[in-house]
Amino acid sequence: MSERILEVDGVSKEYRLGMIGGGTLHGDLTSWFARVRGKEDPNVKIGKEHLAHNQKFWALKDVTFGVNRGDAVAMLGRNGAGKSTMLKLISRITAPTEGEIRIRGRVASLLEIGTGFHPELSGRDNIYLNGAILGMNRAETTSKLKEIVEFSEIEPFIDTPVKRYSSGMYVKLAFAVAAHLDPDIMICDEVLAVGDLAFQQKCLAKMADIARKGNTVLYVSHNMRTVSQLCNRGLYLENGRLTYDGTLERAMELYGGSSARSVSRNLDEVPRTRNRGDTMRMLAIHFEDTQSLEYDMDSTMVFTLKCVAHIAEPRLRIRLILQNSTATPIAMTQTEPFEVRAGDTFTRRIRFPLDSVAPGEYVLKISLIANKPGGISTYYDTIVDVSRFVIVDDPAVNAGFVWRESLWGEIRLKPLEMD
């Protein structure tokens, strides 16, 4: 077994919700004075603030894991699961509330674009500054300077203050510095999303290179394609707890959604985000002519969707988004618009032709939307993981070939025509 390079041992991080102190010295002093006299604190607002005042929130709870030299670890989880907090703790931006983190060697973290750059300084000066922040001395940085500039693709602008850079150039330089200063652990949090596609690929290759050389990469992203390209291990965080530590495939599946494959599902009780489902709500779904939600290639999925409308909408559509097993959207289709009146409970039977969808496992996302003039859509209701379903591979349909998803993707186009 190779050497341990990072150990996270029972780490918890607590945040206090709401106000932190009075915010002003005067506020804290009056609160304190009121307490001394045994009176009501004048700064506590009546009602809900009483509850919120000392409410605590565990962003991370008792997380333990170890990372070995050469690992490329993906940290997955939905928004608010604690990924970013974990990275902040490892990069020493803030201290944990409980537990201990042990690190061997140098940590370089790219938590956001422009990690520690000063806008007034030139690109060159910022390279030295960043190098020094990572604990390099001048000579070490100088020896790497050429490589960094070359990688960042911004050579002509290297003596321009970075405040004149585009956000893409910013990221390019930031990444180049962090990757070339030989960090033992490199931490990346979705920063690559800003650069152009070619540069993203270059960065991924560089990170893979870092991992191959025996250093460690810790990567957080919602982009499953880059994750699967780079990482060889997966962690899955859920509500601040580490619920899975193991293979990348399993972690990606967990991230993809936990919806079951059931023929009928009560959608009314599925929690929604951001007011979705308030004015119009999906109540239930039932899949017809199937027991296991396994479909043949080129067949048609049929289901009935029951909804309730609390407001009138003359041009409502039902939209389907097809996601692969790692929650990456693949395709979209929708119904023609139809009218609903306020107070209606309506049921629609939908036929979804599965032509051109490749064999594999998918997750269905359904929205109730209306598009307004000017290209703006109103989303009345959305459920991200309505159901999983499988399209069973049948080589006979595909001219005798077994479908290879990792090479060919999820769309099976019609056969080529040849004259």
Add this chain to the structure above:
Amino acid sequence: MDNTRNSAGWDTIIRPRKGWFDIDFKGLVRYRDLIWLMVKRNFTVLYKQTILGPAWVIIQPLLTTLVFTVVFGNLAGLPTDGVPKFLFYMAGNIMWHFFAQCLTVTSETFVKNSKLFGKVYFPRLVMPFATVLTEMINFVVQFVLFIIFVIIYAAKPDSGVHPNPQLILLTPLMLLQLGILGLGFGIIISALTTKYRDLAMLVSFGVHLWMYATPVTYSASMIADKFPRLLDWYMLNPITPIIELFRAAYLGVPRYSYGYNLLSVVVTIAVFLLGVILFSRTEKTFMDTV
């Protein structure tokens, strides 16, 4: 958080904030290159997009000294211990300016750098130390100007300027003490402003008021003459003995007991320690509150 390589061979161990004396001095030494880069950065940033550039370092004390000379010296007619008014005010002014700058700039450490601190780790004390070094370099420039004026005046007969070579040797110590004092007060405020933003308001006019409690625009001998009973209290202000010693060294004004200087040194050490403790305590969790 400490950086010591312990028996298990870990380089860094990150622990919850606890204890009051958890101070990362070793990290500060390790990051000395960064301190210098920050000093360089401070200068670059300060004079970017200014017309006169570094000339401001000289213009500022010259103008202030001229105003002091006219207002307090000529209009108000305050006595200046028998030395030329211009030199008297300039001595007080460059010393006070150095202290005030150290204090104000370091007091903004957390608030001004919250973006940087939120993205990368390095010992946060790097910033205030870089500030004091920057201000020291500014001071040296002003000091050279001051020395030129001292030489010009001293060359004239009956100028009343009598530099004291032995006391002049103490200049580096005076400067060091003043810098540490400014840093100490500054980082105490910087630690408190992460929780109480209104302290930042206090700093700008507080420093202004403090100047009038310090013999910058008048001489300490006026206090000694008019309120002899208050002199001991007056000398509790740790800046006063330093400025008086500085004037005694270069201009030859009458000197007060070294006891006051000793007291001032004790206050400086206490303020510095308190500052470092508060600062180190704040740096670990301030990102959660800012």
